[in-house]
Amino acid sequence: MLVLLGLIVFLYAFASHKNDIRIVSKPSIEFVGENNLYVTQENVSKLLIQNSGGLKNVPKETLALNELERALKSNPMIKSAEVYVAVNGTLNAKVEQKTPIARVSTNASYYIDDEGLFMPLSRNYSARVPLVTGYVEKNNLKNIFKVAQKIKNDDFLKKNVIEIHQSINKVIFLRLRQCEFLVQLGDVKLLDKKVNNLKAFYQKSSKEGTLKDYKKVNLQFDNQVVCSKK
Secondary structure (H helix, E strand, O other): OHHHHHHHHHHHHHHHHHHHOOEOOOOEEEEEOOOOOOOOHHHHHHHHHHOOOOOOOOEHHHOOHHHHHHHHHOOOOEEEEEEEEOOOOOEEEEEEEOOEEEEEEOOOEEEEEOOOOEEOOOOOOOOOOOEEEEOOEOOEOHHHHHHHHHHHHOHHHHHHEEEEEEOOOOOEEEEEOOOOOEEEEEOOOOHHHHHHHHHHHHHHHHHHOOHHHEEEEEOOOOOOOEEEEO
């Protein structure tokens, strides 16, 4: 019985050691979440190879998987990453990219992601999201993010808003698709109520065919929409 137990332990240790020294092959990369590739498989593969000293003839036991994950997460396009080695020696990486919800276009150009953080533009894909213009500070995106997030989650706004503009006094304006008037939101207080007022105005004016008659729609005032005609 003791001999059998010893043999089992030996075989397990041998298999574990053999698995540890298995040579790691070319990485296999899987993107989860959005289908749009802001960072490519080639980019991810290059990051893995650069941070593992090159994968050719690298024993499994020498790979620091946590370091490889940190290397991937250091890419400003990547939100999260999981790296592991399969039993057959394949290096696998599951990568989730950041999701842009607005594109700043001032003296600098970049995205704001769905967590309100900076995300650089991609050479591989251009997201169809509202433009952000005016006075925008990269380290103070709170109000812009709140409006952009509201647009992303609201079907009417997502369909119609093409631009978010912030003045130097932090007053926020919106531009709508195929409309010449400017929508003045003001600040982000009572944002849901302001959006509901905008929807009611848009629906009524669209039905009456008068959308083209206005140059400005002001939503700053409580429970009312103040419009300026051309």
